[in-house]
Amino acid sequence: MSEPGCGAANGSSLTRRVALASAIGTTIEWYDFLIYATAASLVFGRLFFPSDAGLTSSLLAISTIGVGFLIRPLGAVILSNLGDRVGRRAMLVGTLSAMGVATTLIGLLPTYAQIGVAAPIMLVALRLVQGFAVGGEWGGAVLMAVEHAPRGRRGFYGSVVQVGFPVGLGLGTFSFFLLALLPDEQFLAxxxxxxxxxxxxxxxxGLFIRLRVPESPEFERARNSGELVRFPVWQAVRRHPRSVLIGLGVRLTELSWIYVLTVFALEYATHTLGIPRDLVLAAIAAGALLELVTVPLFGAVSDRVGRRPIYLAGSVAAAALAFPVFWAIDSGDPIAVVCAFALGMAVGHGVMYGVQASFLAELFGANVRYSGASLGYQLAAPIGGGLVPVVATYLVADAGGKTWPVSLMMIGFAAVTIAAVWVARETAHGTESTSTAPEQAWAERQGELEAS
Incomplete structure (x- = not known):
């Protein structure tokens, strides 16, 4: 049952409860998805892809991280389509369940030494399940918060859900930080x-919490007024192709930054430079803690000054950090290494990530919002999260251990993001072109077509 007016009640207990529930569920989902990346950088090469050439093992292990990213757009297409037809809440319960089962099974897998080639095959299959689930998670989680929130606070409440990423990353990294204190033999065993x-x-x-929150009021309103469409994903692409491409463009920089740091730089710092893994994991955890400030801070500020100015500032800052971050890591100095990871994450990722939920959601109407926002968000995943760490590893090896090609690549991504934000419209101050009348007109035209 919907609760009329709950989305307009500024600071209401329901709005806070929904945002908190979405954030907790998203934290768990990201924890599951991201601990795979940490494990792949630290141990999967030796346990599931043994090779006489260390680079080959590392590349194979890191490539399996990309499998999860490659499947995410498919998860977005199928699950977001259902989310725009049957509701946000049901999809969130399903994605969290699938993610939990796959992650737990990875922890029980036998290694290559125990069962041979079947081990990496099963590992990749479970990574596919993880990627498919997270492909439908983000859109539903942020929409539950954004659509319950009053319009003037959507940036802040959307950013509360986004906090789930650094919290999940921090929890996962901290767990590996503690376990990294074990002797290598026990850690690997x-x-x-x-x-x-x-x-x-x-x-x-997470399931207990998610089952206790109501459905999005905007979805209920769209369903009760007959505005739902038969194929939301297709209609989102057909009616809003520019917004979908903008979503892809604005994601490239923050997504590439976080996975260059938490996957490529983690592997590079520990295996190539010989920096202690506990120091690097502590640096990543410090970055995650800083993001607990930058993500909600800039989400809230965007409610006042707009989404575009904040996003542009974040992408310019990311470009400015491209060389200094890797210079600091290459120095090997512990303080410089911690600062590099922490600032790279908090600024290169956190500033843009805090605005992202409300920015992408407001580009689409309620009846295709899950599909449109999810597509824009997840289409960048195979590039920024899947290919970039692998390409970065190859570029550094090809450049004789130098990181300047990676810095240039990150500046190139920042240029794409700046261009995408520049051509986007401002969504923070109550634009009605993504809701109400245009959506009703489209629904009426769809009804006429289906009737004929």
Whole structure:
């Protein structure tokens, strides 16, 4: 049952409860998805892809991270289409359940030494399930918060859900930080499995919370007024192709930054430079803590000054950091390394990520919003999260261990993001072109076509 007016009640307890529930569920989902990347950078090469050439093992292990990103657009297409037809809440319960099962099973997998080639095959299959689930997670989670929030606070409440990413990253990184204190033999034998097995407990908590929140009032309103369309994904692409492409463009920089730092730079710093892994993991955890400030801060500021100015500032800052971050890592100085990871994450990723939920959601009307926002968000995943860490690893090896090609690549992505934000319209101050009348007119035209 919908609760009329709940989305307009500024600071209402329901709005806060929905945002908190979405954030907790998203934290668990990202924890599950991201601990895979940490494990792949640290141990999967040796356990599932053994090779005489260390670079080959690293590339194979890191490539399996990309499998999860490659499948995310498919998850977005199928699950967001259902989310715009049957509701946000049902999809969120399903994605969290699928993610939890896959993550727990990864923690139970036998290694290559135990069962041979079947081990990496099963690992990749479970990574596909993870990627498919997260493909439908983000859109539903942010829409539950944004659509319950009053229009003047959508940036802030959307950013509360986005906090789930650094919290999930921080929890996962901290767990590996503690386990990294084990002797290598114990860490490789059983220590790396514990963060995956913990998922079973976390998912149970997340499901209990998510089942207690109501459906989005804007979705209920669209359903009750007959505005839902038969194929939301197709209509989002057909009616809003520019917005979908803008979503792809604005995501490239922040997405590339976070995975260059947490996947490529983690592997590069520990394996190539020989920096202690506990120091690098601590640096990533510090960056995640800083994002707990930058993500909600800039989400809230965007409610006042607009989404575009904040996003442009974040992308310019990311370009400015491209060389200094890697210079600091290459120095090997502990303080410089921590600052590089922390600032790269908090600024290169956090500023834009805090605005992203409301920015992308407001580009689309309620009856195709899950589909449109999810497509724009997830189409960037195979590039920024899947290919970039692998390409970065190859570029550094080809450049004789130098990181300047990676810095140039990051500046190139920032240029694309700046262009995308520049051509986007401002969405923060109550634009009605993404809701009400145009959506009703479209629904009426669809009804006429289907009747004929």
């Amino acid at each position: 059983w220590g790396w499995r514990l963060p995956f097995l913990l998922s079973a407990v976390l998912v149970s908590v």
